[in-house]
Amino acid sequence: xxxxxxxxxxxxxxxxxxxxxxxxxxxxxxxxxxxxxxxxxxxxxxxxxxxxxxxxxxxxxxxxxxxxxxxxxxxxxxxxxxxxxxxxxxxxxxxxxxxxxxxxxxxxxxxxxxxxxxxxxxxxxxxxxxxxxxxxxxxxxxxxxxxxxxxxxxxxxxxxxxxxxxxxxxxxxxxxxxxxxxxxxxxxxxxxxxxxxxxxxxxxxxxxxxxxxxxxxxxxxxxxxxxxxxxxxxxxxxxxxxxxxxxxxxxxxxxxxxxxxxxxxxxxxxxxxxxxxxxxxxxxxxxxxxxxxxxxxxxxxxxxxxxxxxxxxxxxxxxxxxxxxxxxxxxxxxxxxxxxxxxxxxxxxxxxxxxxxxxxxxxxxxxxxxxxxxxxxxxxxxxxxxxxxxxxxxxxxxxxxxxxxxxxxxxxxxxxxxxxxxxxxxxxxxxxxxxxxxxxxxxxxxxxxxxxxxxxxxxxxxxxxxxxxxxxxxxxxxxxxxxxxxxxxxxxxxxxxxxxxxxxxxxxxxxxxxxxxxxxxxxxxxxxxxxxxxxxxxxxxxxxxxxxxxxxxxxxxxxxxxxxxxxxxxxxxxxxxx
Numbered sequence: 386x387x388x389x390x391x392x393x394x395x396x397x398x399x400x401x402x403x404x405x406x407x408x409x410x411x412x413x414x415x416x417x418x419x420x421x422x423x424x425x426x427x428x429x430x431x432x433x434x435x436x437x438x439x440x441x442x443x444x445x446x447x448x449x450x451x452x453x454x455x456x457x458x459x460x461x462x463x464x465x466x467x468x469x470x471x472x473x474x475x476x477x478x479x480x481x482x483x484x485x486x487x488x489x490x491x492x493x494x495x496x497x498x499x500x501x502x503x504x505x506x507x508x509x510x511x512x513x514x515x516x517x518x519x520x521x522x523x524x525x526x527x528x529x530x531x532x533x534x535x536x537x538x539x540x541x542x543x544x545x546x547x548x549x550x551x552x553x554x555x556x557x558x559x560x561x562x563x564x565x566x567x568x569x570x571x572x573x574x575x576x577x578x579x580x581x582x583x584x585x586x587x588x589x590x591x592x593x594x595x596x597x598x599x600x601x602x603x604x605x606x607x608x609x610x611x612x613x614x615x616x617x618x619x620x621x622x623x624x625x626x627x628x629x630x631x632x633x634x635x636x637x638x639x640x641x642x643x644x645x646x647x648x649x650x651x652x653x654x655x656x657x658x659x660x661x662x663x664x665x666x667x668x669x670x671x672x673x674x675x676x677x678x679x680x681x682x683x684x685x686x687x688x689x690x691x692x693x694x695x696x697x698x699x700x701x702x703x704x705x706x707x708x709x710x711x712x713x714x715x716x717x718x719x720x721x722x723x724x725x726x727x728x729x730x731x732x733x734x735x736x737x738x739x740x741x742x743x744x745x746x747x748x749x750x751x752x753x754x755x756x757x758x759x760x761x762x763x764x765x766x767x768x769x770x771x772x773x774x775x776x777x778x779x780x781x782x783x784x785x786x787x788x789x790x791x792x793x794x795x796x797x798x799x800x801x802x803x804x805x806x807x808x809x810x811x812x813x814x815x816x817x818x819x820x821x822x823x824x825x826x827x828x829x830x831x832x833x834x835x836x837x838x839x840x841x842x843x844x845x846x847x848x849x850x851x852x853x854x855x856x857x858x859x860x861x862x863x864x865x866x867x868x869x870x871x872x873x874x875x876x877x878x879x880x881x882x883x884x885x886x887x888x889x890x891x892x893x894x895x896x897x898x899x900x901x902x903x904x905x906x907x908x909x910x911x912x913x914x915x916x917x918x919x920x921x922x923x924x925x926x927x928x929x930x931x932x933x934x935x936x937x938x939x940x941x942x943x944x945x946x947x948x949x950x951x952x953x954x955x956x957x958x959x960x961x962x963x
Contacts, residue, residue, distance in 0.1 A: 390706075390715075391432035399431035400712060405444035407431045407736065410720070411451045416458035418692040418709050421649060428457060430716045433736040437712035450731070452720060458691050459708050460488035460717035460734060461673035462698035463659055464630040465559070465588065465611045468509075468520065469496035469898045470661035470930075472848070472891070472907050474753045475509065479516040481904055483749070484740045485672040486729030487518050488695075488717035491702060493558035493588070495525030500823065500853050500896040501758065502528070502538030506548065508754045513553070515750050517739045521702065523558035523588055524548055526576050529852055530561050533938045533958060534946035536852040537758070537823035542575040549583060555702055556585035560607050561851070561939040563591050564956045567598055581606040586702055592791065592940055595621060603627055609701070611658045612940070614791055619643050623654055628701055630658035631693070633676055635666045636930040637790045640676065644683055652689045656698040663930060664908040677727050687724045753901035756894040760847075760873035761825035762855070767862040769829045770818055772961060774799050774806040779963040781950060782814065783935060783943045785836025787925065790934045794943045794952075796963035797833070806961075808833070808860045810840050810922070816862070819936050820855040820869050821947035822847065822897070828947040832961045834858060834935060840922030842883035843868045844914075846929050847897035849936040854947045856936045860921075872897075879910075879929050881917040889917035 391399075398404045406429035415426045415438070429441030443449045463482075468490070471478045482490065497505035506524075513520040524545045529536035548554050557580035560566055565573040580587050591602055592612040603625045611630035613619040619629050623646070631647075633640040637660065647655050657676040673694050680690040699708030706714050716736040719729040732740040739747045774780075778801060784793030800809040808816040813835045821828035837844075843859025845868035855872050859865035859882075867882040871890060877897020881889040891910040893900050900907050911929070918928050925931055938944040938951040945951065949958045 391434045396431065396434055396713070399429070400436045402439065402441060406436055406441045407443065407448060408733070409441045409443045409449045410457050411449060412454055413452045413457040414454060415710050416456055416688055416691050418459060418688060418696040419711060421686070421688050423456070423688060428710065430733070430736055433716055435710060435712060435714045435716050456721050456724065457710060458719055458721070459695040459710055460486050460719050460732065461677070461694045462488060462656070462708060463490040463673050464609070464656035464698040465632070465658035465660055466490050466492050467494070467496050467661055468492050469494065470663070471667060471904070472664055472893055472899055472911070473904050474895065474899050474901055475513040475520055476516060476749050476751055476753070477901070477904055479518040479520070480745060480749050481667055482518045482672050483732060483734065484743055484745060485674045486719040486732050487672050488734055489519040489521060489699070489707070491521050491523060491555065491698065493523045493525060495528060495558060495851060496853065496898050497896050498525040498528045498538060498540060499530070499851050500537040500898065502540060503544055505538070505896060510551065510553070512752050512754050514752070517734050517737070517747060517749060520553060522554050523556050524554060526557050526559065527561045527851070531565070531938050533951050534852045534948055535821045535824060535826055535828060535854065541572055542579050545576060546579060549585070556580055557587045559588045559590035561590040563594060563602065563939070567601060577605055577607065589627065590939065593618065599625060611660055613639065613643060614789070616642055616646060619646055623651060628654045628656065630656050631676070632658045632660045633679065634660040635663045636661065636788065636927045636934065638788050640679055641683065644680055644685060647685060647689060647693065649686070649689065652692050653697050653700065655693050656701065657694050661930060663927070664904045664911060668904060668908055674727055674729055681724065681727065754895045754899065756876060758896070760822045760877065760897070762820055762822050762869065762873050763825065764827065765820060765866070765869060767866040769820070770816065770831065770862040770865055772806040772831045773804060774801050774962070775804070776801060778806060780806055780833050780961055781943060781959065781963050783817065783832060783834040783945065785834055785925070785931060785935070787836070787931070790937070790940045792935065792942055792944065795835070810860050813838055815839050815858040815860060816865065817856070817858050817935060817945055818865060819849065819945050819947045820857065822854050822873065826947070830945050830947050830949045832945045832950045837925055837928065838923040842881065842888070842921040844918055844921070844928060844932060845869050845872050845880045845882070846932055847872050847877035847893065848879070848929070848933045850933050851937055852946065853897060854936065856932055858932055879914050881914050881921070883921065888920070889914040
């Protein structure tokens with residue numbers, strides 16, 4: 386699968402030492418993910434390939450690097466990420482990822498596809514061209530994610546088929562519509578059958594799937610999952626042939642729970658994934674290097690940690706010459722000083738020195754993604770947030786669980802004000818709404834959520850997985866209206882409001898999901914929004930990412946879409962009243 390590979394004759398001559406290497410690492414302690422050992426070597430590189438171990442010399446002494454016992458390891462792979470969740474475009478993300486030793490990511494651009502369809506995929510692929518970090522795309526399988534919501538596009542099997550065979554398109558992304566697949570939705574089944582017939586990898590998304598249904602899902606060729614809600618669930622899936630991508634994102638964190646499953650015998654069936662990561666998290670903690678540090682700190686053998694961070698992922702997706710330091714492998718390498726605190730120093734990608742000491746050494750193309758489309762919420766005002774209720778009414782409540790995308794369900798007596806069910810901050814009951822923004826339907830789904838801790842005001846976001854309508858939580862309808870309308874005015878993003886006043890905002894004018902601005906600029910805006918949210922009373926660590934996932938009706942138990950409250954277990958709409 387490698388492109389631009391060093392010609393065979395040139396490789397053989399250089400590997401045999403008949404001609405000088407382009408780059409040589411002396412006195413290197415090689416982290417060998419193929420054998421599980423660390424051994425001292427001199428390593429040669431020519432073009433984009435590792436020559437192997439031996440007495441190599443470079444034509445230019447400046448290209449001979451004495452590591453003096455420092456470590457040389459394969460650069461990292463992220464097995465599953467949505468670049469859009471960084472709130473920046475591919476070139477901006479790549480600048481940070483390269484500095485942190487990332488060679489490649491496997492990304493599912495279903496966020497932009499749910500807003501802008503095939504045109505969004507084309508724009509994403511164009512923006513991802515020519516970056517030092519390779520962005521390998523899995524085509525979105527669920528646009529829209531379900532029939533229970535309104536997305537900005539609908540991608541059927543034929544729409545996806547024309548992208549297969551394109552550079553860096555690997556296969557079919559996470560199959561979230563598990564009920565549709567299991568119960569024979571012809572559109573869903575056709576997408577899986579098409580990818581399988583081409584021999585392409587298919588990713589899964591199946592929290593709590595078990596038993597005979599899991600057999601059917603895995604046996605159809607859906608072979609990965611990053612949504613395991615517990616250790617026993619992950620173990621069952623591994624036994625049935627799945628590979629588990631251990632996710633450590635900004636809001637959803639599974640590394641501590643799932644890492645004890647990994648051992649020398651099964652490690653090639655595990656890899657690391659970030660899934661959804663916000664700018665501040667990337668800037669504060671790094672990328673996959675953060676997973677490696679955490680895994681080693683939790684007691685995983687360091688070589689196995691590197692295997693999960695490189696070779697396991699590359700091999701699963703069909704790359705037989707990536708993810709290891711060995712003859713003929715692509716020269717994607719990092720150096721670092723200590724196994725106790727892995728911090729990439731020199732980063733070599735495709736044989737090129739791209740970063741050192743936390744600084745980029747190369748120019749990264751700055752092709753962004755065009756802004757738009759505009760929001761279609763004409764006529765929206767506070768009256769659309771009214772939920773008529775009489776004395777004695779009881780409402781269903783979405784219970785927010787910090788650190789998890791799964792939610793609980795409960796019921797509470799409604800606080801009835803002027804004939805309508807209202808938020809009740811005294812009981813931590815925020816009103817929750819999802820406002821459709823793509824097609825001008827006027828749809829507004831309304832429910833209640835507990836766990837945000839809002840005492841006043843409202844927070845809104847057009848990042849609302851996966852259809853990305855506007856999701857808003859608040860203590861009063863006026864604040865909620867202000868937040869939603871301002872999100873539309875700025876072309877999408879995050880807004881914090883109190884009454885008629887906008888307290889903070891994060892403009893995301895690219896599909897309402899991303900900005901072409903720098904990661905640092907987006908981070909500053911998000912930090913201000915987080916501070917404004919805390920001033921409204923919330924103690925939630927990641928309020929906007931938590932809010933975004935309350936609109937995703939494929940993870941149990943209750944979720945809200947523009948079409949209403951969804952019981953995910955039953956996979957159907959239910960009344961907001963109990």
